[in-house]
Amino acid sequence: MTYIGLGHFLVVSAGLFAIGVYGLLSKRNAISLLISVEIMFNSVSLALAAFARFGYNEVQPLAGQAFALFIIAIAAGEVAVAIAILLVIYRQRATVWVDEIDLMKW
Amino acid sequence: MSSGVLFAIAFYVVAGATLVSALAVVMLRNIVRSAVALIACFFMVAWLYLMLSADFLWVAQLLIYAGAIPVLIVFAIMFTRRSMSDTSAPDSNDRPWAALVGGGIFLLLVAVLVPASWKFGDWPGLAGTTAKLGNELVNHYALPFELISVLLVVALIGAVVLARHEGSDTT
Numbered sequence: 180m181t182y183i184g185l186g187h188f189l190v191v192s193a194g195l196f197a198i199g200v201y202g203l204l205s206k207r208n209a210i211s212l213l214i215s216v217e218i219m220f221n222s223v224s225l226a227l228a229a230f231a232r233f234g235y236n237e238v239q240p241l242a243g244q245a246f247a248l249f250i251i252a253i254a255a256g257e258v259a260v261a262i263a264i265l266l267v268i269y270r271q272r273a274t275v276w277v278d279e280i281d282l283m284k285w
Numbered sequence: 286m287s288s289g290v291l292f293a294i295a296f297y298v299v300a301g302a303t304l305v306s307a308l309a310v311v312m313l314r315n316i317v318r319s320a321v322a323l324i325a326c327f328f329m330v331a332w333l334y335l336m337l338s339a340d341f342l343w344v345a346q347l348l349i350y351a352g353a354i355p356v357l358i359v360f361a362i363m364f365t366r367r368s369m370s371d372t373s374a375p376d377s378n379d380r381p382w383a384a385l386v387g388g389g390i391f392l393l394l395v396a397v398l399v400p401a402s403w404k405f406g407d408w409p410g411l412a413g414t415t416a417k418l419g420n421e422l423v424n425h426y427a428l429p430f431e432l433i434s435v436l437l438v439v440a441l442i443g444a445v446v447l448a449r450h451e452g453s454d455t456t
Contacts, residue, residue, distance in 0.1 A: 182293040183336075186399045191300045191333065193394035195307055201387030202311035205380045210361050211316060214323050217354060218307055221330050224342070232337040234405040241418050244339050245426050248418070251345050252433045256440030258354050262361045263447035270450075275365045278377065 188229035195222035209268075209275045213261050220254045223247075296336060303329040314375050320358050327351040338408075341415040 195218055202215030224247040231243025269275055272282075306329060309322035331346040377383075422430050 182289050183296045185403060185405075187296060187300070188333065188337065189398040190395055191303060193391055193398060194304050195330075196394065197387040197391030198304070198307045198311055200390050201383050204383030204386055205311070205376050207377050208316055208375055210358060210365065211311075211319065211375065213361075214310060214319065214358060217323070217350070218310065218326065221327065221350065225330060225333055228334055228337045228339045228342055231339065232408065234403065235408050236405070239421075239425060241414055241421050242425075244342055244414060244418050245421050247339070247342055248345060248422075249426075249429060249433055251342075251349055252437060255349055255354065256437050258357050259444040260440050260447070262357055263444040265361055266364055266448050269365045 185229055185233040188233075189226060192222045192226040192229065195219070195225065207276045207278055209265050209277050209280070212277060213258065213265075217254065217258070220250055224250050292336070296333075299329055299332045299336070303333065316362055316375065317359070320355060320362060323358070324351055324355045327355070338414055340413050341418050 199215045199217075199219035199222060202218065203212055206212055206215065227243040227247040227250070229243075231241050231247075234243070235241075265275060268280060272280060274280065303326060306322050306325040310319050310326055313319045313322060327346060327350040331343050331351060334340075334342040334346055
């Protein structure tokens with residue numbers, strides 16, 4: 180246990196977050212954007228779980244894990260709603276490319 | 286070999302697999318392959334949770350992230366046929382900028398997080414954290430816990446209402 184510390188997990192988390200940001204900015208498919216957001220959610224949950232493990236305190240033990248659990252629950256709801264919106268958009272405009280979905284573009 | 290060395294080896298293998306599969310998700314041009322890589326990525330993150338003694342998160346991650354969410358995403362991919370058959374470029378022309386922003390965020394996070402000196406208490410050496418987490422959920426976090434269930438019901442109903450096919454409602 181002595182070799183791997185908080186920093187290692189945080190670097191993995193930062194890497195996942197950066198990959199998610201890259202995917203979010205570079206993809207045209209709305210489903211790919213959703214996938215990238217999921218990766219970013221995961222990176223944050225991982226950081227929170229790492230803080231819960233290495234930042235243990237008696238006042239609020241496992242606060243990070245509880246927060247990560249809430250993130251997982253919210254992400255599940257978010258995916259369901261986002262995919263429902265995507266299906267409605269696809270039904271009306273027959274596209275999932277985000278640069279063609281310009282209905283609200285000024 | 287001591288258990289610390291074994292743990293370090295396991296960590297580097299799992300962390301490497303996590304990052305490689307996450308990179309595959311954003312690099313692969315076929316979105317179905319990208320979704321499969323996503324399952325691998327979430328699966329690997331679950332093992333990182335286990336290494337952090339977060340055993341309940343490990344199971345939740347395997348069930349929800351590696352199980353349920355990819356199913357939803359694959360269904361969405363199959364419902365939107367054009368995303369599977371369209372041969373035009375799946376990436377925008379701004380890829381270099383996206384790489385620059387992503388790399389910049391990574392370097393910034395590493396530069397801030399790694400040299401920081403955290404002052405934390407010692408891990409009490411819990412064998413499993415599930416019981417303690419359950420206690421915390423119904424004591425400290427009772428209100429958010431209940432709100433989450435309301436939110437899930439609202440999201441479920443909202444998704445059904447949105448996705449329901451109703452000829453008269455569509456413009």
